Amino acid sequence: MSWFADHLPILPVLLPSVTAIVLLLLGDHGGDAHGGHGHHKLLWARRIALASTLLFLVVAARLAVEAAGGDVRAYRVGDWPAPYGIVLVIDRLGALMLLLTAVVALPVLWYATGGWDAHGRHFHAIFQFQLMGLGGAFVTGDLFNLFVFFEVLLIASYVLMLHGQGAERMRVGVHYVVLNLTASALFLIGVALLYAKTGTLNLADLALRVPEVTAPESVVVQAAALLLLVVFGFKAALMPLAMWLPATYVAASAPVAALFAIMTKVGVYAIVRVHGVVFGAGAGDSALTVAPLLLPLALATSVVGVLGALAARTLGRLVAWLTVASVGTVLAALGLFTPQAWSAALYYMANSTLVVAGLFLLAELVAAQRGDVADRLEPASPVAQPTLLGLMMLLAAASAAALPPLPGFIGKLMILEASAAHAWQVTVWVVVLGVGFLTLVGLARAGSVLFWHVRPELPAAGPAGASPKLVGATMALFGATVAMSVFAAPLQRYTDAAAQQLVDRAAYARAVLGSEALDTTKPYRFEPRRGAPAPETPR
Template identity: 65%
Template sequence: MEAWWSLHGVVLPVLLPLATAVTLLWLGDQGGLSAQGGGHASARVRLQRALSLGSVTLGLLLALGLVGRAADGALVVYELGDWPAPFGIVLVLDRLAALMVLLTQAVALPVLAYACGGWDVRGRHFHALFHFQLMGLNGAFLTGDLFNLFVFFEVLLIASYTLLLHGQGRERLRMGVHYVVLNLTASALFLIALALIYASTGTLNMADVAQKVARLQGTELRLAQAAALLLLVVFGLKAALVPLYAWLPATYAAASAPVAALFAVMTKVGLYAIVRVHWVIFGLDAGAASSTAQPWLLGAAVLTSLLGVMGALAAHTLGRMVAYLTVASVGTIALGVGLFTPATLSAALYYTLHSTVVIAGLFLLVEQVAAQRGAMADRLQPASAVREPVLLGVTMLFGAASAAGLPPLPGFIGKVMLLQSSAGLPSQPWVWALVLGVGFLTLLGLARAGIVMFWHVEPARPEPSAGSSVRLLAAPWVFMALTLGLALAAAPIKAYTDAAAQQLTDKAAYAEAVLARQGGPWVPTARPYDGRWVPQQHKEQQP
């Protein structure tokens, strides 16, 4: 069993959700509950929920195993069909990929448990689409090939199109049309960028492209640089960077609570792709193409943080405020990535874990608060008092404190890491001003929302309001517990993110691991690589 896991463990985060989704489709659509989630679940619904939750739980255990496997610095290359890179499709497991797969599964499990409280039966094939989305997310994090990054993007986007409309509604349909059109446009630009890279390098394997870009000159260099900027536009749209962020607040606010919570991972896929392309391929040692996107990325990061927090201050609903805070957090992460040092990237990775967990929990909490405010729902206006002010208020306070970066929560730790890592850089003054200013404005916005919703209340109205169940509130509590875990385990997590950032700078080791079979003898399909690169053993690739 251990040998089988060592050989095929890397591909399981892709195959498991795929097999689960196909099985759920074979079982047929769920039924037996009313449109409002009432009544008793039918046997088919209970079976679907059990299978879906069991699969995500197993996926979380697999992700933990992959993090343990990658923690010692080993690079594991899985060759699909036993075709060697750069000719075949490869999955590559390193510290960063393992961390992102773990984050995806850790968010997916409580979100799915929350959805099983009734949201999963308000539309068709929720569980199957949920697992197709996980397949796309995990595949995007593990792939070592640019074209297959596009393929996995399309898988997760197709699933997200339908999940966004889950539960129906005019506003969801309207925002869904915008979301689909924008992402189809981005997909077309993605293909154009891939064509430019292939035209200039003759390959789309990330390791092979990274080697060949450094030697480009003339027209081929300009084609590659144009492709790099196009990819920044594509990934910037998916990450919601300025000026391509305007779609996110209304879209996430319109989505159902579990879908919006899962979508907290979606923006991180765009940021992850920026790291892979603009660190590994167009990084500091990419010859004349080095740091092609850095000036644009830094400017976009600053504006994204500022406009995100300003949007949160101006928001008229709690859901839209949380969506704008998602944008602001993207800007903070992109700032760490765009400074292009291992220390700032490590800080950005830690902050990625924190922001994803907190935002997902807040999206679930928004619905619970809105359910107890009658027709006023989550609008930031006085309404009748919620039925559980202490329970919901404390949860809201904890989430707000973490999102704003108050000590000793992980938001504070992540921002301190970013401030410390920027020390000595020319950009240090405005980085400090931005990070501290955005944190202060975030605190003001969330404090205003809490005061309106829990203190400025009106006399009880005759209109009914739903109560929150302990089962549904358990999911936000899980996210808050994960937040505490990030704070308590900050030292080992930081050591891991430090090592992950440093590993990304070693392009030679990455190329040696991925391209070792090219022109060489046969080796097992999944090859661990210990990170010790011997230059004389490296085969120079022909341009």
Template identity: 70%
Template sequence: MSGALANHLPVVPVLLPAFTAIALLLLGDHGGTPQGGHGHRRLRWARWLSLASVTLGLLVAVQLARAAAAGELMAYPLGHWPAPFGIVLVVDRLAAWMLVLSACVALPVLLYASGGWDAHGRHFHALFQFQLMGLNGAFLTGDLFNLFVFFEVLLIASYVLLLHGQGRERFRVGIAYVALNLLGSALFLVGAALVYASTGTLNFAELALRVPQLGAADAALLQVAAGVLLVVFGFKAALVPLGLWLPATYAAACAPVAALFSIMTKVGVYAILRFHGVILGPEAGASALLMQPWLLPLALATSVLGVLGALAAHTLPRLVAWLTVVSVGTILAALGLFSAAAWSATLYYLAHSTLVIAGLFMLVELVAAQRGDAAERLVPGSAVAQPALLGLLMLMAAGSVAGLPPLPGFIGKLMLLQSASGHPWQVAVWSVVLGVGFLTLLGLARAGSILFWSVGGEPVAASAGASPRLLMATIAPLLAGVALSFCAEPLKRYTDATALQLLDREAYGRAVLGTAPAPTLRPYRGEPAGAGR
């Protein structure tokens, strides 16, 4: 790859889906078109263009991850305006990790949707690309305000994708979803304004350097801002008690949309890690006192509530939706331990849970489609047409979600438990993680026994088996999750290095701001440099 092209690679994950979405809109609407005619040809072109774009995006993300793994921290100032005055995109190990994960989810989900779901509504592929643009931009942005901008891009796309295929239940939960996210967006702006009022900047690199030097009054104001933003990010991540909207919303969405949404909760986790973990972490002085004592118990409560919801679920999509809440609780529990080892466990388990949950959302629809009138309800129904294959996939996903060895869920939880050793909350962390894993296994075993054992009669139809396209799309994220076990050692080295890089504020500041941080750096208040308070 030429040096000139490599220099512009950090902006490609944002521009590629944006330009693809525009091209798809120019191609024209194909929603609800019959098989044949111009509409069907437009749909085929839209599928190929969208799949090609996501595949290219995956290759770009892998290339950025390779550069990040070599220790390179890339800052891309848009329009050559230097940070902190201009917009900057930053590719560090964490951003590259999330970009690769997002692409690894998007590609099989898009392949699954191309099996027929994309024709059930208007502009599916364009909206899908806009959602990817928002996701990638949120992972790459180097300042708080543009994090808000990319949040809004992905949320606006998600509003329409949630209603894809229509239906009364989707409209019902969609209204609540839109209303709550609009409230969250308003709070996000309030929190960002308070951050700027207390520090004089919204740039992540500059914030990390200024926050430890704030005076008492500014630190108190920043604590208020941090509390507001924790509510916003906690809502996006489905942290208790802010995540009760998620199960009904994800369960109502069509399978490929719900699978894509599995990465959306991780945007909230990412924002908590980037802002509260790094900027307001242990080195932030008085400003860090607000959220550190609260995050860990709230995360553990999230896991407990999630597994109880999974045990009480009466439909397959709602069961998987509650398992999403369980995974978020486990991830945030590791984040709340505030150590490099725990953050490494956070990143490894985050990748595993996202891939497995995405695969499960697609898998449960394949199972439901073969159960006749019982469909997605957890009641005895007709025998599925592919019991061996679907049962094996369900068993593999269930073992990984529950944390059975040697699957990646076990490795991630083991990393978490080891990182909790010696922590004041060690007993609580061990008890919740192990207990939730056991209850998760019970809930999935119950579901599996109903789906594959409590059956009667013949399969619905001889041709009821899932198509190769849908099977391949469903198997891909599940196998990618299993691959995390085979590559556990190099991946752990990467996540260990990522956690250490996140704690190196000065290196991040030099890469983004271009100069070494001054030891007496203070927020802008109009006083000359070096002036005291």
């Protein structure tokens, strides 16, 4: 048991990768699942994938409980000392993101086993590779390995995006791939510039070395920071880099779009880690490089997102634009650059991710019960489950619009309180409250069309989409948001502690680099362990 506990931090990467390999060897013949042999393999693939994802949730919960104590846990792969070797780091923020990923992934995968996984080959293997990339991105302690895990999750997302095929998915998928490849190239350039001036890519090491880079060399480091903002902003859907998201998410299948709700948070997470910590308030000449840009761009993202939602003519596109609006709100809180605001961002991010994922699944349930009209916002025949689906829609709308006592209200209230005395306080209040009101208007309009303005003279579409498995998976995501309200106080204490831990660079460096590598009484110089090669001094 002690051995298992010692290697727990690598399981969020190792578990889904091994599961994916097993599923590939099994030969998940989803595309011909109607055949006897193919159906048998698909059933086993479902069981293995669900069991693995459930274990992923257990591991994430265990890591979150351990991280709540405040210790930063570093796992040195191959026992190579940082910053030379690969290091995985579990702190409160990383553990929170792992747990959020698992809470979204399990019901989404359960929903997909209702039939979507049979629309193409190897759905479950690719789903596990996606989890591997997400898990790796949230636990890596190295900027280059963050790039590697970005590529793993993106390659998996390319395949999931096209799962089930179709001309529209192929058209949108080409744009999605090309744009992400461009962002990846910019990522490498930014990483190269940072390495050229600091001689390291370990995040803990970077946080100590970046302040030592002074003018005129600091201009190169600041250029790297701006390039990385472009990359992470694209992943997070920050305006003006967010226009790809609505079409991509609408074209994807419902469970894939729901899983993609966590993908934008990878970009948010990277902005916190890199721009909030490495280029944070203690970064010397490069301190707060992106601060003049992040807050106004984030507020613009919220406004454009909610306007897109109001203009949407289908429920799926409305939810996709609300994804953009919610990301803008989270990034606006991060753009305040205070621990209190970061805590609010983390709390609101968890709620908005669950709500958006649930709404993508709900949109397909509604579409399946409305026949040819699908999820278009126009009168049609009544749905087969008007009370159940209507109540889920009402719950989602109330949380997305930040009505009390749901967690969306708590998160936005935390953001408003954190903006007090900030130069942009009035603008933040106007945008956050205005976006919440317009979100409520958009979802109320959609709900009234879908559930009230019906045409009973039209034949009912039947009980398609009324499967207990599909409905149960959707309800699980909305139930998680209710649980956030019930446990609001401990969750807020956790996010407060996570934000405070982020600004404690010394504790993070001691955990990752070792106490012998850090002397806080003089400018930082890495002292290699006995037998380890000394790094070159950056010019």
